[in-house]
Amino acid sequence: MSYATIHFEIEDAVAKLTFDRPDRLNAFTAEMHGEVADALDAAEREGARSVLITGSGRGFCAGQDLNDRAVAPGGEKVDLGASVERFYNPLITRLTTFPAPVVCAVNGVAAGAGANIAFACDIVLAGRSARFIESFSAIGLIPDSGGTWHLPRLAGLPRAMGMALTGEPIDAERAAQWGLIWKCVEDDELASEALALATKFAQGPTQGLAATKRAIRGAMLRSLEEQLERERDLMRTLGQTNDYGEGVAAFLDKRRPRFTGH
Numbered sequence: 001m002s003y004a005t006i007h008f009e010i011e012d013a014v015a016k017l018t019f020d021r022p023d024r025l026n027a028f029t030a031e032m033h034g035e036v037a038d039a040l041d042a043a044e045r046e047g048a049r050s051v052l053i054t055g056s057g058r059g060f061c062a063g064q065d066l067n068d069r070a071v072a073p074g075g076e077k078v079d080l081g082a083s084v085e086r087f088y089n090p091l092i093t094r095l096t097t098f099p100a101p102v103v104c105a106v107n108g109v110a111a112g113a114g115a116n117i118a119f120a121c122d123i124v125l126a127g128r129s130a131r132f133i134e135s136f137s138a139i140g141l142i143p144d145s146g147g148t149w150h151l152p153r154l155a156g157l158p159r160a161m162g163m164a165l166t167g168e169p170i171d172a173e174r175a176a177q178w179g180l181i182w183k184c185v186e187d188d189e190l191a192s193e194a195l196a197l198a199t200k201f202a203q204g205p206t207q208g209l210a211a212t213k214r215a216i217r218g219a220m221l222r223s224l225e226e227q228l229e230r231e232r233d234l235m236r237t238l239g240q241t242n243d244y245g246e247g248v249a250a251f252l253d254k255r256r257p258r259f260t261g262h
């Protein structure tokens with residue numbers, strides 16, 4: 001598939017999506033939003049069993065391309081709510097509900113919506129030189145793209161407030177210590193570690209992994225009682241899958257399982 005602002009391919013059931021506007025640190029334009037949405041639809045349609053997102057060049061993503069937000073003196077101001085509703089909110093919903101694990105390899109600076117897009121992925125690895133910046137406060141905005149929702153839940157209120165109000169860069173190691181991301185890895189190992197993880201998921205029991213993601217994300221909104229009921233329902237469904245049967249058989253046979261995603 002050929003796009004102007006991203007690279008996209010599906011290989012061995014891994015959908016690899018690379019933001020590709022390196023001169024602008026992979027900042028989002030409307031065109032790029034359209035291409036990312038299209039690629040994620042293609043990934044689902046073609047049965048990808050994991051998604052791997054990263055950036056090209058020295059940055060991961062610098063959020064909205066501010067070149068598209070310049071207002072001439074006396075000119076009409078942009079309706080940011082319309083942009084958030086049309087582009088950023090659907091992207092965050094798509095990532096958090098995608099029916100397979102979404103791995104994010106943060107290869108450099110992740111700023112504004114770029115940071116919050118990373119935090120919306122299921123497993124985030126970052127290279128040691130990467131940094132996360134809630135840069136919204138510098139231009140009079142709030143952390144959108146789920147930032148006000150994810151930050152306090154992942155890092156706690158004081159750190160969420162600190163990041164959002166000061167816009168201070170948080171390096172990858174600190175992001176991992178704070179629970180914002182899964183792991184900080186050496187820069188030259190990021191691509192291979194992230195691909196190994198995405199490949200492992202793509203060879204895994206896809207329905208079980210997707211249900212795990214749904215259950216854990218949903219748990220943040222439910223009581224324990226409600227969650228226990230949800231777990232019962234999901235276990236009932238997953239117990240009927242071929243992959244569960246294969247997992248148990250492989251364990252008993254002392255061999256590696258061959259999951260099909262069914």
Ligand code: T3D
Binds near residue numbers: 024025063069133136
């Ligand atoms: O608008 C809506 O639709 C609502 C939704 C908004 C969501 C948002 O994301 S709002 C927040 C937008 N993003 C930012 O405010 C971040 C702006 N960028 C920066 O603060 C810095 O570039 C970084 C801290 C990310 C990186 O700094 P540094 O020193 O490593 O790189 P740099 O030199 O600033 O950037 C390199 C180039 O990328 C540079 O271009 P040049 O001078 O080489 O031609 C810079 O202008 C460009 N660039 C970086 N970020 C953006 C950008 N160009 C357009 N938009 C950007 N967001």
